[in-house]
Amino acid sequence: MMNPMKATVLFVLLGLMVHEISCQETRTPKEEVAFLKVRLDLMKDRYKQLCNQYSSLANNCSAPAITCNECPAGWLQVKDQCFLLNTDRHNFSTSVEKCKDIGAHLAILTTREQHEAVEKEGRRIAGFHIYYWIGLSDSKTEGEWRWVDNSALKTSFWDVQRSEPDNNQSQGPEGEDCAVVDSYTQNWYDVPCEFPYPRICQKAASPLL
Numbered sequence: 001m002m003n004p005m006k007a008t009v010l011f012v013l014l015g016l017m018v019h020e021i022s023c024q025e026t027r028t029p030k031e032e033v034a035f036l037k038v039r040l041d042l043m044k045d046r047y048k049q050l051c052n053q054y055s056s057l058a059n060n061c062s063a064p065a066i067t068c069n070e071c072p073a074g075w076l077q078v079k080d081q082c083f084l085l086n087t088d089r090h091n092f093s094t095s096v097e098k099c100k101d102i103g104a105h106l107a108i109l110t111t112r113e114q115h116e117a118v119e120k121e122g123r124r125i126a127g128f129h130i131y132y133w134i135g136l137s138d139s140k141t142e143g144e145w146r147w148v149d150n151s152a153l154k155t156s157f158w159d160v161q162r163s164e165p166d167n168n169q170s171q172g173p174e175g176e177d178c179a180v181v182d183s184y185t186q187n188w189y190d191v192p193c194e195f196p197y198p199r200i201c202q203k204a205a206s207p208l209l
Contacts, residue, residue: 086198177192
């Protein structure tokens with residue numbers, strides 16, 4: 001025989017499910033979207049509370065730490081970093097400024113996980129947008145590749161099968177001093193800095209408050 005308390009809970013849950021189904025049948029698509037938006041906001045608020053509670057308790061009992069943060073709508077989140085693929089085309093220096101205008105910088109891609117996220121988003125966008133500027137160049141000293149924050153390149157993803165970077169001067173005597181990522185293969189190529197390409201902007205995720 002079912003426990004009376006469990007039976008009561010089951011009947012309540014069934015009642016709520018029936019009520020929810022009947023309400024869905026009477027709501028218009030616009031009303032359903034608004035209803036789901038409210039539920040999503042409530043779930044996000046609850047997630048923030050639980051995440052912060054977990055972080056507070058984890059410090060006291062040696063539990064694995066997690067970072068409670070989020071990215072703006074439309075941005076990719078990879079751990080504590082946010083990425084945005086922009087498909088309007090500009091040269092390298094203008095792309096640097098475009099990222100600054102939104103409180104970000106050209107992407108500093110250092111992990112395979114970040115490249116995989118970029119590839120997935122690049123394939124979703126599709127079209128002719130395959131190559132994207134990243135924040136890497138050797139324009140100050142040939143062969144000394146540095147990120148836009150002036151940090152040295154440590155882990156690279158050059159297409160070594162095509163001998164990249166090769167500083168090919170067929171497009172001009174200045175050579176190829178800036179880098180793009182092929183979003184479909186996750187490989188880097190050096191190209192002339194004046195060529196117009198889409199860009200990837202990056203910024204740190206914001207703490208959940």
